[in-house]
Structures are given as C-alpha cells and as structure tokens.
Amino acid sequence: MAEAALETVPAQIADHPAIASRARKLGLKASETLLDRSYHHAAMKGLPESWKRGRPDIVHFALMEALATPLFTSGDLDVYVHTYGNKIITVAGGLRIPKSYFRFEGVMASLFRDRTVKSDDGKKLLEMHDGTLEELVHDIEAERVVGLSSSGVQLSAEQVVAKNNTDRCVFVIGAFPKGHFSEKTTQLFSCTYSIHDSGLEAHVVIARLLYDCERLARM
C-alpha cells in the first residue's frame, strides 16, 4: 500500500479543540493520536493536501483484506505499507490485526510512538522506519513494480497477475481517499493497470488481485 492516509496528528493542529477532545477521550497526547477525518474534519482544513490524508480506516480495511488471505497466511505474500509521511511499515508473516477499529487504532498509535509492536512473547509483529516508496522498492529488491490505478491500462486482475508472474513482483495499491498517485510513486512503476472500468476501493482491488494470484498458483 502506497501513500497511505495514515499518520499521527501533525504538530501544527495538535492544539485544535477537535484534536484535543479526541485525545482526552483516548487518554493520549494529541501528537500520539491518529489523524482521522471522522473526528478531526474541522481541524484538517488548513492542512496541505488534506483531501489525501487522515483515513486510517482505509489502511485498516486494506490490511485486513490482505492479511486474511490464504496467500498471506501461508507465507507466500509480503505486505508493506508506505505512508503519506514517508514511513514504511513492515508486517510480520502470519500477523493478525484486530478487526475492531478501536484496537487497530491503538496498535497503530503504539507503532508510531515506539516504532515497533511486539507480541506478548517478544516477537516483532510490526515495525516502522522512515523511508520513501523508492527506498522500500530498492530494499526489497523488487524486479517488477506494478501500479494499480483507475488511470492505468484496462486489464482484468487475472491478466495482470498472469503477465507479472514473477517472485519479486510488487503490486502497489493506493491507500488514500481521493486523487491519484504522486509522480514520485508513478515513476517507479514498470506498468500501471486498472482492473475495472470504474474506480474500485483499495480493499476490493487487493481482494481480487490476491485471489487471482492464488488461482494462478494452483494451476
């Protein structure tokens, strides 16, 4: 997932009443809470590119979708999240994240604060470090970088998967509410596809792509 609308409240709006109120309810410092359009709409007005930010629920759904697939649970899929603020989240194999948004919010807030989330027996479940999408793609030694976007070439998910049937292929899906990928992102793509003739939500694209990966692997 790229340019994910997932970040903690930026310092410049941390004092806004809407922000402070939510932080109090959660018992957290304002700067530790997740920026969330549902609660912080009024506070977000002055933020740059605010239309692209503050939607942790999109990441939640998209991650939920990916992590619930047999492809992931069997260890055949690596999942990374690159965020709007250029943080990279690495997801441990076999991770289960809470379906409850309340719990997910808590896990993410901990991750931003501590840079790591561990299980009770000390196993790293999630890790975060600073990084651009370009750095991530380089670090994981991707051979092909395939962008999924409504502005891409029309092709079914089945065909997208068949055409890119290599081990080190990265499928990049946007995890933001509006607009398109930035140029910094699109310049990394080997190719860009649209798997439907109208826009689809990130979790639907992910569900379909990964299902078709599984089907191809079974043949």
Next chain:
Amino acid sequence: MAEAALETVPAQIADHPAIASRARKLGLKASETLLDRSYHHAAMKGLPESWKRGRPDIVHFALMEALATPLFTSGDLDVYVHTYGNKIITVAGGLRIPKSYFRFEGVMASLFRDRTVKSDDGKKLLEMHDGTLEELVHDIEAERVVGLSSSGVQLSAEQVVAKNNTDRCVFVIGAFPKGHFSEKTTQLFSCTYSIHDSGLEAHVVIARLLYDCERLARM
C-alpha cells in the same frame, strides 16, 4: 449475512459499568449502544452464547465488502442482514455505508432505535424489522438457498457460483465470530459449501463469491 453478531446491549447487562461508561462517552442510553466485545468483554460474561455475539465489526467488514462490489453498485445484487436477535436489515440499492467504524456504529444504533435510516432527502437507506432467516428467505421468494460454511462440501467459489446460476439464488454467509450456523439456519439450505480447505473470514468469502459471480456474468 445470517446470525450476524449485531445487536443493541441487552437489558440484563445495561447497568454494567463497562456498558454505562461507553454509553456516556457516546452520549447515548446504554440500551441504544451496540453490544461490542471490544468494549464490553467483562459485561458479556453472563450472556447466553456470548461467544457468538457482540461483533459489529464483522458485519461492518462483510457489508463493506458486498456494497463495494460492482455487482452491488450496478443493482444486480440484493443484500440482507439477519441478526442473532432475529432482526432483518434490508439494504437499499446503491447504498454506501461509512468505512469509518465510528460512523457505522452511529448508523446502526439509529437503525435499531428508529427501524429506518434515511438520506437527507428522505430516501430509505436501511430498514429493520423483526424476522427469522426462514421468514426472510420466504419473503424474498428464494429458489435456492446456498450455505457457505467451513463444514460444507469442498468446492471452489467459482464452481459454487456456476452450479447455482439462477436469479433467485441466495448465498448465506455467517457473520459471527465463532462456531457454526444453528440448525434453524442449516435446515433452510439446499446445499452447503466450503470454498477453501480451511476457514475463511466472512468478508473474504463474500469478496470471492461476488467476484466469481461477476466473472460468470461477463462470460
């Protein structure tokens, strides 16, 4: 979706501190809030079949999945939710429900309280009435009722759809956290299938089944 773990807080536990505390934060009467394991775990201990209840997030994800498909947005899919407490929710065509769980919770609480949720211009978006799954199946004149369950006959989603390619076919997916369908539910099934060799979450089953319905329709 059948036997969905979606209900308002039962009267017998409405006075529990965990329940009262959450209700206060939301500014609602305790009996109007959704029973939610994430907040009410301690209060749920004495409830009958508590392991099957209090997971509105499962319904949220499952509904989100179904409503985000082109099959639904094009008007080719009707979606109903039958709840643990035998309420039937009818979903208006083209409905968009909030991805934000906070907003979804609010919409559902309103639905339980008012029995209907309308758009700003008065259009009915969601309706609720008392009813069993059997009554629903009868009311919608289903020709075939196909159950999806990990205890069903192993068949791919693609084949399940191909075998049940009729207009008035109802696919029934459980929207509860643990266990299996009750006998009252399973006795309604023409057949029962499992689309994977291990359990899958409701939203994954829904995503795959509906994707395969679309594919079959395109051929």
